[in-house]
Amino acid sequence: MSSTPPSPSQRLGDPNPTTPAFEDGHQWITAYLEIHALSHTTWRYAYFLWFGIGMVTLAVAVSNLLGLSGSTLGAYWNKWAFRRRTWRKKHSLANAKKSGQAHKQPFLFPSNGQLLAFSSLIIASLAATFLGPDYIAPSHQLFRRAAVPDVTAFIPQYTIEKAWWSSGNRAGLVAFALFPLCVLFALKRPPFAIFAIPFFTNRHADHLIWLHRWLGRLIWAFAALHVTFWSVQLFKDKRADTDHIAYMYAWLFQRFIFAWTAFILFTLLILLSLGPIRDKYYDKFYALHVILVPATIIMSALHHPPLWWWCWLALLLWAGERTWRGVNWLYLNGFLGSSLSVPPIVKADQKRLAPGQGWEMNSLFSDLETASSKPQFYRHHRLSSSTHSLLPLNATTFSIPVGYAHAEILSGRTIRLRVITPGHLTWAPGQHFLLCIPALSKFDSHPFTCASVCDTQKPGNDGRTIVFLIRAKNGWTKRLWTTVVGLLARGQRHLPGQIPAGATLPATGVLLRAWIDGPFGSPVRTDWGLYSTAVVVCGGSGASFAVSVLEYLCLCMAGRDGWSLGGTVGRGRNFSIRRVRFIWILRDFAHMQWCASVLYRCQSLLPPEALQLDLFVTNFNPPVSQPSLEASGQTQFDATDTSFPSTRAIEVKGVALDKNDLLEAQMPDDDYVDLSYYMGDYTENGELGHEEHRLDLTNFDGDNDERVRGESTLNRALKKEGTLRRAITRKKKESRRVKRSSGVPEVPPLPREAGIPEDPAPPSSEPLGRKRAGDRSSMSTASIASQTSSMQAMMREAVEEPQLELDEQEMRDISIMAEFARPGRPKIDLILQDEASTAGGRIVVACCGPTTLNAVVRKGAAALMDPSRVRRGDKSGSIGLVVEEFGF
Incomplete structure (x- = not known):
């Protein structure tokens, strides 16, 4: 490269510095690109950007360590940040039904907190790209690096405000600087996942993955600006002795080829990461993601070595976390030797419902429930x-x-x-x-x-x-x-x-x-011991998250050390939660099979006032309306229902029930159940601002609602079983009320043996809260004679079809839990308000479910936040939210 002194135009601050003449095209383009590189002092924009990111991260970490989420300031923030909005095109549900498409959840917008975080990143990145001069003279002292010995005299030694090439370089600088942050948002395991370190921000990838996706798209946008601005400059500039545009000679420069390779790989990475492609072809997306991410980073580093440390840092974090996870994976799955040596053994055979064996609930539960009602069983159970x-x-x-x-x-x-x-x-x-x-x-x-x-x-x-x-x-x-x-x-x-x-x-x-x-x-970051009341809400298969939380809370409330159960409570700390309310919204009654045994165990651990179970089944048809009650919106028992005998009264375990009793057992007995949306397939204006469907609270996108063999029979049996159990419970409660009002003394319970808890019979399904003042009786766990249809016909279906396999004890648990399964959709806002009004401290709301349920719970939790109460020392005005979703 020539050492000709700078031209007068360069001394005057020309934004397009002169490139000396070379006979060889490769030498000319090499000199041209070297001259049009950013000065070291211009890199300060990337440092300023990371300084801002570091300050925000530090503030979040301090807030996390000091527990400021429960303060007045935290209440103000959470009340605004919790909310998420949904959107669905008008009449899309009706159109989908006509076309036979599967149910689709509404579009879920990011939460306010997510929008603020990403908006801040956009603003900071744009400021680092466009504010101030594009090119800062090397003579400036701030963040100045030692001069490179072979720097040509043609490199501008003055500040340049704006030019196509300088703006393109700054966009590329910001893109490089954001690579490590984008990778950090996706890492799952500390210490490489820095944000997930407990004593730091304690934010894990499931809450940061949304930012990872959109930050990746933002980086691509800046890379596209870099390509666009530089393309304009290369088309404008010409080689003086040939009058050919510089773009023709750029292909002679190896790093220019690396640049286009990186951009093409990056574009493919972004396209394959789009939601529709990612969801439909997840396996292929993931495999290509693992390949394209390091390839894009490496090509970017080779494109511009002066800034490649940003790329190597991102690649080091990615490769280090992958290696660390790989070693853990090898240990966990026994490839480095098993820490267990337990020979498989067979325990006693269990009685199951074999194919071809008919069964009815009235003959199935008698011996099991009678045996399980003994105090000795309860002690073992506890x-x-x-x-x-x-x-x-x-x-x-x-x-x-x-x-x-x-x-x-x-x-x-x-x-x-x-x-x-x-x-x-x-x-x-x-x-x-x-x-x-x-x-x-x-x-x-x-x-x-x-x-x-x-x-x-x-x-x-x-x-x-x-x-x-x-x-x-x-x-x-x-x-x-x-x-x-x-x-x-x-x-x-x-x-x-x-x-x-x-x-x-x-x-x-x-x-x-x-x-x-x-x-x-x-x-893992949730400290459940900080709260006094927990409300656990789940929809459909979101019960996986909810039952693990519920079981943990119940065990801790029963005296177990939370530290030994994987939680943060323990080692001498008190567990302050005194009440748990569990709300599960199911598609069908038969889906109780998923978690009925866990619910039964949890119920046996705690008294009724400490644990309330509310199960809502959305897939049902309300009873037939009677003309005399239609005006009031009430419904009457369906006389054509073959699940119950056609006689006017039936007797179950010595309790006489008429059709009015059965009707009352099917109808909501409180304000928590909403049946209004069953009048049609959807409502025009739901509480979230879009039309709603009965599947919105239970079905994730893609859920298959086809039933397996025996499921329809189980549905009918459980619906009837729950109705009878609730009817008997109400009948017994009413009988006790009459006795108390007439002055007849109740027979006191027999004294219990020391150390043996009371009979763990399931309590009434009547909710506490608005009817908490009423007596909550317990129903004997002796069998309730349910007149179900035989399953012989179901068993004779083709063997190629899947079939439910249920044992007697599992059926016992499902039967007992049927009392708590009520038709209808819950009014979650009213339930949350009721719990907040009686809580003695902070409330935590845990939720996992489809898009709509997520938004409903967030809206209800945000509405309960009351910073003024927190300011007065009333902690019930502060709500903690634990949501199983990919976003905070």
């Missing part, structure tokens, strides 16, 4: 209730071989997977794992929330059993469902060659090799 699998307490099953998954078919086209890893691990309630089934694919892993609680103090493997509830959709989950159903249809309990030597095969379900990575997720 002490051993930390059996963390979604099976009945005393269910006798085989021991799952370590490293394998036991897959069983449940209602709602759902697979229950129970896994025990060879390596020890602990997890917090509500966290998720990445699950890989090698029989489906050795390279695809998918996130699923764990529906069980770990117990480090429980002997054996039961306390380490990871339970997943996986509902069949499309893609990987559909392949899993097809594999399990296909094996069962052929009478196989495992894939050929995939079973450990000497292992005992399960009586139900199949064994599949399984690999686990995790745990991950922000629920």
Whole structure:
């Protein structure tokens, strides 16, 4: 390159410096691009950007350490930041129904907190790109670097305000500087996932992944500006001796080729990450993502070595976290040696409903419920209730071989997977794992929330059993469902060659090799002990998150140390939660099978005033309306319902019930149930501002509502069982009220043996709160004679179709829980208001469900935030929100 002194135009500050003449085109373009590079002092814009990011991060970390979320300032912030809005095109539900399309959730906008965070990043990045001069003279002292010895004299030594090439360079500088932040938002495991470090911001990838996606798109936008501005400059500038545009010579420069390679790879990365493509082809998206991310970063680094440390830092974080997770994965799945050596053993056989065996509830539960109502059973139940699998307490099953998954078919086209890893691990309630089934694919892993609680103090493997509830959709989950159903249809309990030597095969379900990575997720950061009341809300398969949280809370309230259960409470700290309200919105009654055993165990741990269970079933038809009651909006019992006898009265366990009793048992007895939206398929204006559908609160996008064999029969049986149980409970309550009003003394209960709790009979399903003053009686767990239809016809269907496999104890749990399952949709805002009005301190709301439920709960929680009450010292005005979603 020539050492000709600068031209007069350069000394005067020409924004387009002169390039000396060279005979060789490669030398000319090399000199041209070297001259048009940013000065070292201009890099200060990237430093300023990171200084701002660091200050905000530090403020969040300090707020986290000081617990400012419960302060007045935190209440003001949460009241605004919690809210998320949804949008659905008018009449889209009706149009989808006509065209036969599956139900689609409304579009969910980011929360106010997310919008503020991303808007701040956009503003800061734009400021770093366009505010101030583009090119700062090297003579400026701030952040000045030592001069490079071979710097040509043609490099501008003066400040340039604006030019196509200088603006393009600044856009590229900002894009480079944001690479590490984008990678940090996606990392899952500390210490490489810096934001997830507990004593720092304690924000995990599930709450930052939305920012990761949109920051990636923002970086691409700045890269596109860089390409566009530089393209304009290269088309404008010409080589003096040939009069050819500089763009022609740029292809002779190797780093220019690296630039276009990086931009093309980056563009592919962004396109393949778009929601429709990502959701439909997740496996391919993930594989290409793992390939394209490092390729884009490496090509970007080779494009401009003076700034490549930003790229190498991003790549180091990405590769380091992947390596760290890989080592943990090898240990966890036994490739580095198993920490367990437990031979598979067989426990006592359990009585199951075999194909071809008809059954009715009235003949099934009598002996089981009578036996389970003894105080001795309750004492055993209370002490051993930390059996963390979604099976009945005393269910006798085989021991799952370590490293394998036991897959069983449940209602709602759902697979229950129970896994025990060879390596020890602990997890917090509500966290998720990445699950890989090698029989489906050795390279695809998918996130699923764990529906069980770990117990480090429980002997054996039961306390380490990871339970997943996986509902069949499309893609990987559909392949899993097809594999399990296909094996069962052929009478196989495992894939050929995939079973450990000497292992005992399960009586139900199949064994599949399984690999686990995790745990991950922000629920680990929740300090449940800071609150006095917990409201747990879930919809559909979101129960996986909710039941693990519920079981953890109930065990802690019953006296267990939360530290040994994977939580943050323990080591001498008091657990302050005194009341839990559990709200589960189900599509069908049969879906109670997913979690009924856990709910029954939790109910047995706590008195009625400490735990309230509310289950709402949205897929039902209200009873037939009678003309005399239509004006008032009430409905009458359907006389054509074959589930009940046509006589005017029936007698169940010595309690006479007429049709009025059955009617009252089907109708809401409080203000918490909404039946208005059952008048049509959707409403024009829902509470979130868009038309609503009965599936909005229960179905995630892609959920398959096809029923398996036996599910319809189970639905009818459970609906009837719940009606009868509620009717008897109300009848007994009314009888006691009459006795008290007439002055007849009640027979006092027999004295209990010291140390033996009272009979754990399920309490009435009448909610506390608005009717909390009323007497809440307990119904005997003796059998209720339900007149159900025989399942013989169902059993004779084609064996290729999947079939529910239920044992007696699991059916007992589902039957008891049927009393708490009421038709209708909950008025969540009223429920939250009721709990807030009676809470003695801070309230925490935990939620997992479809888009609409997420928005409804956020809206209700935000409405309850009252900074003025917090300012006066009333902590009930502060609401904590724990949401299982990919966004905060």
